[in-house]
Amino acid sequence: MSEEKKDNLIKEVCKELEITQKELSEQLDVPQSTVSGWANGDIPKMTEKALKLIIENKNLKQKLNIFKEAFKISSEL
Numbered sequence: 288m289s290e291e292k293k294d295n296l297i298k299e300v301c302k303e304l305e306i307t308q309k310e311l312s313e314q315l316d317v318p319q320s321t322v323s324g325w326a327n328g329d330i331p332k333m334t335e336k337a338l339k340l341i342i343e344n345k346n347l348k349q350k351l352n353i354f355k356e357a358f359k360i361s362s363e364l
Contacts, residue, residue: 303342
């Protein structure tokens with residue numbers, strides 16, 4: 288993965304979760320300086336995978352909620 292891609296990953300996670308880098312550092316229980324370093328492209332491979340899973344998890348939860356709502360509507364018919 289290129290340095291620009293890794294830089295975009297931190298921004299993408301913060302944007303997807305609608306949080307700041309400081310809030311991300313609190314959620315991950317790491318110093319804010321660590322997240323800032325990651326934002327500059329220095330992301331460990333395991334952290335990169337974890338961040339991608341966080342985004343995937345959020346997207347899957349959104350889809351699940353859509354299915355739950357659709358099921359609720361269909362069972363009321």
